[in-house]
Amino acid sequence: MSEATEKKTKKHPNNVSLFSTLSSFFFFFSPLHMHMLGRVDGLELVWELGCEIEDTAFRIDCGGVDNFTSQFNQSWIADRFYTGGAPAIVAEPHNLLLPQEKTLRFFPISSGKKNCYLVNVPNGRYFIRAFTVYDNYDSKLQSPSFDVSVEGTLVFSYRSPWLEDVSKYGAYSDVFTFVNDGEADVCFYSIATDAPVISSLEIIQIDPLSYASSAIGHGTILVNYGRLTCGSNTFGPGFTNDRDMFGRSWQSDSKLRVKNSNVKAMSTLRNILSTNQAHNYFPNHLYQTAITVKGGGSLEYLFPVDTRLDYLVWFHFAEIDSTVTAAGQRVFDIYINQKNVSRMDIFKEVGGFTAFEWYYTINNLNSTPLSVKLVPIVGEALISGLENYAMVPLDLATLPSEVTAMRALKESLRVPDRMGWNGDPCAPSTWDAWEGVTCHLNQAKNALVVTQLDLGSQGLKGYISEQISLLTNLVSVNLSSNSLEGTLPSGIGQKSLAKLDLSGNKFTGTIPESFSSSNLQLVLLNGNELEGRVSEELYSIGVHGGVIDLSGNKALCGVPTLPACSFFWERGKLSTAGKIAIGLSCVVVLSVLILTMYICWVRRGKNDYDFGLPHDLMSLAAKRNRYQRQKSLMLLEMESQNANGFPSTLSPLT
Template identity: 65%
Template sequence: MSFFSLFFFFFSLPILTTLSSPYPYDTSYRIDCGGQRNFTNTFNESWIGDTFYSGGVMGLVAEPHRFTQQQERTLRFFPISSGKKNCYILRVPNGRYYIRVFTIYDNYDGELHSPSFDVSVEGTVVFSWRSPWPEDVSRDGAYSDLFAGVSDGEADICFYSIATDPPVIGSLEVIEVDPLSYDSTVIGEEFLLVNYGRLTCGSGNQGSGFSNDSDKFGRAWQSDSGFRVVDTSDSSFRVLSTRRNIVSTDQRPNYFPMHLYQTAVTARKGLEYELVVDAKLDYLLWFHFAEINEVVNKAGQRVFDVFINQRNVGRIDIFKQVGSFAALNWHYTVRNLSSTVLSVKLVPVVGPPLICGLENYALVPKDMSTVPDQVIAMRALKESLRVPDRMGWNGDPCAPSSWDAWEGVTCHPKKDKSALVVSQIDLGSQGLKGYVSEQINLLSNLVSLNLTSNSLEGTLPLGLGQKTLVRFYVRFWYQSVMKSIQGLLAENQRTNKEVWGRFVEKSQTLETPPLEIDEGLCYGRGENMGLMKDSHRGYFSTPVVGRGRGKEVDNGGDRKSAPSQELPRQPTIGSSGPRLKTGITNTNPVPYAPNHVLKYKDSGDFEAAQWSMTPWSLEKGLHDYL
């Protein structure tokens, strides 16, 4: 299959001034993951001890003496007991951010097994680590960075375990940058810019963590020497440098540092770079030029063409466009790249080509996020139900869409593909001990809710799933749940939907609440919810017996036997007992067997001859009876 590559390029002409613009953004966090105290490093950067994490455990690299930076010696890892998904969540102003992660293994756990895991930023998967890591990366660690927008007041950096491997992180930096940086108005906020190479030409590593050279965005610049294709037959290769000021640096919106333009490389036969990339993505390449050779003093003396994967995409004459000792940056986008190597060549037209720096960013489409109201609802449920850490309820409930983000939660996209919504919640047998928050009513797309076999309390919100809920499984232990179920059924009569419920109460008498209802089942459908008036389609089971054994009953021509068992003493529900629905009472006690279904006559009275002994199944529901 062939792919078309479309190229877009732009010139950024400088404002000719030697004054640096004041930097108006002051939100920045540098977190020493696993570290316990604040400090200032040798490059005068302020770091804070580990904070803003959802779970995990502090750790120490196996050989801390090999790391010169304090923030590289400690780490945080997330064992599976902390859940599959864990996050750092930072409260920040809405805007655009530079996010940088240091990842290190160094056999901190003595297992000699580098872990497999994914990393997401703002709900989009950006980094994937798979075991085994390259030996040097496992031992020395690696920095990864990107630019992303934040629109909900929280910067979410999340980690997802593959199999049962514990994700790890050594340090985290989140720095606010200009919202117009890197041509965001043209590219749009629907992309994250993931760094696939940020090179400074003719110098060593510069910027954060490498040198005292300042960069207002906190960017680190890597030497180009490992990416440059060397032509051994060209003895004209030279490194140029200057101490003169370069105009149009440290300016809005990109604040490119002056030191980037004070070195350059040049060669008479041309220059070539090979950048390793992932296929089928779009890439934004950003070139940096400055004419720092005093010999070139007029237009036309240094002219060269730029080729990307053997295609000529533009012609550069630095002096003609900005003069000497002035910064020129130029960028273009490669669409639908079909190869895993991005080749960049500067081919001479007049004089030798020259370059100061090169950046390459993958344009990663932002994944869908959960509808904001449903995020509020799910976080409220997390608190009210006291969901344990092991379930990984951290960050966005549904994003990234490729993850099983929150255990027990199923999501799907809205019809217009603009966001994700919660459709199912299955929290059966999770040992929950809280209550159902009223915010659950914000889950307007919820069709199935399972809260069985938990020790919950309180009432059910009246509007629960009134528009969409099809299946509902729940156990409670307060008497008030009976009233809430009645309200729920009444509310759902207008929706032509189905509702299930299972309950647990703890008492021996009606007079001493809470009432005991053991393994009960409530079912309804359409306008004839719960106990039907004019149909045999309604069912409700509840303990209504005293001590006794099962007996044969008539079930529509089929004769079945109730399980023979000693039943605990239960109260008789009669005319003075609780009314499950107006006009529905039972004056004739009948044998009761848990997990079975009572069938009612049109008259609405309980009769022993009318109950079915077929066990209820979550999979099968009650459809056999309909």
């Protein structure tokens, strides 16, 4: 396999540039001990037997449509976690060796200026690597200009035209960073109208104490400006079966080493002690080769870098010459940019055939390239590997509560893709904030906050989310001339709010009382379907030098220029007077009912103990009794006559 070469794009104005390799790279995770491998929808979890989950790994084939397992037994997932864009295939896929290098995702300007891959991950430290290629996939013969951020911090810049080899064969870039919010984000920002591209993305969790993080701190991203193996061809994932716990690929040092005809490569097959150990897990193969200079000459490397940044230079040594058996037999000085920073005696430090690592930091580098020189004192200088990282401070991020609010507004307002509302609303600070959004430092100067929303005439058709109450630093809101509906959330009336323009929408309901207690100086609610009584406090904005327009609404009332409010109806509900009137009516009705019941009870009480019948009823009863007695006597008389032989007057004549 061919040796890797290195290229760098033109400088970015902020002095953060792309340092990349041209050959194909591939990640390969190799645990030290026997392990089990589990997968959850593309999430690869690696843990030792009997231990808790140790690492999280995502390997995304950008633009790919199928999951697959690589020749290195790695699981790659089809393209996902992106916010927009479209898939494509490079023009000449036969020029690229690995499947994930032949596809890509591009982000046209119709997807917005800013697009991202957003991956939910556990908090921790991560190795993030991206492979980027153009290869005239769009037949325009013009490589794009764009920036790349990781965790809201600008880390790479691509500027057109790319170097020919980078454009055709691709470029690989990687960083080490902490994720503290449960979401790893890699975002792309279009320059002019160019479409950013990415071919593959790997997000690998690593040891949180790696690369001196306890000394450097969690607020720094390490951007790779060169990772070299000395005396060996390029090795590691994607090139050879030599394993690296973090998935690092090590490039041959030949391209960055100053030419010297006396340079000599050394190697050994012996196992090197103290390799593949926490916290950096440097591979054994790295220390089995080395470079030295015959005759005691100096050994020098020149790294292309950007000025006004801090750098971390990591050295790798192992005494693999069996003729060196004691301290003092190989001693050399280390110079960085002509400054003597240390004297090194490998055998004195760790003995023979044992790995030894050492690092040095450079603050505010003011010259380029970065020179690393080994000058022999006794014997010949020797080195096995060398790494150089730019120490980029994490940019300020938007307050988490305001990120939550803005993402909720994106959904509720149905913000179109063309506006690029993706990732952090305000970060990186070197880019523009989301379209229509203005941000500033908070009072503590440790975070960014949203101070203005200017989304007038954007064709929005949703509603205002209640989460807007989390934007406690809003000064101005303009959502005019859209088709927004629903009621006005009370949380929009923040104390900080001075200007509010919601005119020309379809809002219904009443005006929240919070508007009256805010510091508003401009209120435009005209052209909606609002109703109810307008408070005098709100209307007084116009009296005290501010501007207020409530015209063209459904049924607002109660202040000059608006109709009088109904006595019984106010702010879409019963007024206080209406409630009092209904209450009094209920009291009157209840009183009448009680009085009626009382009268009935009193009258009934007077008759309860009077058992005498009325006079008329007694007369009728007496007459009836007399009639019954007379009838009985007449019947007896007739029966008596019949018994004495007299014919009955009731019998028929014969």
